[in-house]
Amino acid sequence: MKATWNGQTIAESDKTVVVEGNHYFPRESVNPEYLQESATHSTCPWKGEASYFSLNVAGKDNRDAAWYYPAPKDAAKQIAGHVAFWKGVTVSE
Template sequence: MKATWNGQTLAESDETIIIENNHYFPPTSIQKEFFSSSETTSSCPWKGEASYYSITVGDKTNKDAAWYYFQPKEAAKEIKGYVAFWKGVEITK
């Protein structure tokens, strides 16, 4: 699977985990130079607290376009540190 935005590949892996129709990419598969930590968090009743990344490609920034669970609840432990995308980031094979 491949995650792209603004013409740039952000992550690519054959080992994504699909939960709730979202592909979670292994942390080693993301191109870290495009990601910056965000102060934004959200909470899921069964996965726990999510943290966000903003993505910058060229002169464009997509705020909070990726999220991950640093310390997920037991039910979601398999996606610890994995990154999922939204806000116009395309996920393709």
């Protein structure tokens, strides 16, 4: 699977984990040069607290376009160390 935005590949892996229709990429498959830590957090009742990254690609920002669970609950332990995307990021094979 490949995640792209603004003409660049953000992440690529053949070992994504699909949860609720979202592909979670192993963190090591995500290009760190495009990620910026965000102060945004949200809570899922069964996955736990999510943290976010904004993307900066070729001078364009996409705020909070990636999320991850630093300490997922037991029901979601398979996504520990993984990152998912939304907000216009294309995920395709």
